[in-house]
Amino acid sequence: MTQEELSLVRSYLLLTFIHKVFERDCRVIGKSGLFKTPQLYMELVSTGAKKTSLMLKEVKRELELHDLRIVTILQDVQGVVARYHCRECPGELNILWPGFRREMMLRMRAYLGLATEFSVLNREEHAEQLAMIL
Template structure:
């Protein structure tokens, strides 16, 4: 038996990938909704809509990369189901079946962080800009 064989259960890295796979579609949904709201309520909407469109392109590329990586690693993630408490998905990892749950409070905070990241307004950018203003 080879010692280089991947374990049946997901590694910590793979669990992070599954979490990301659940969160990124939600980021896209929020971006789509916000684009619609901005389009209907802002006079000069083009800069905002373009920034969100670029962010959505980056999210979509990352989702495609996750799907490719899942195929390479023998992982199949089934669509997340919204529950009263959060999001749950089932996954198959090299024959190992399990579920993954994220609570709504966690989802909201994590989606917001990712939105800031993809829009280029994550904390490091804000802090460095704030320091320069002093």
């Protein structure tokens, strides 16, 4: 199993989870009755869902090209586990929740066209440094 193939499995997991989150959020926004203009927020989240759907199709195509098949996806209190077969050899990828959630948020922000967490952190660090100087 190459690093690229492990990356494909990881991307498949992240995109699958992100797509489900976007779809759920879109439904909740539409049904909540809390927004004055729900269609704007639904459009934003729907755009993210469309991007993840397209990317997921591409990752599935790449998995097929590498003769890689995801057998099961499991979740527990520790994180997410993907069991796969790569050229008929079984394998497993475990991702702990903190890292998985962090990467999900970074990708979701990118798919929605928002600033990355790093740019937000950089602004906060800059403000903190400025406060120490003053």
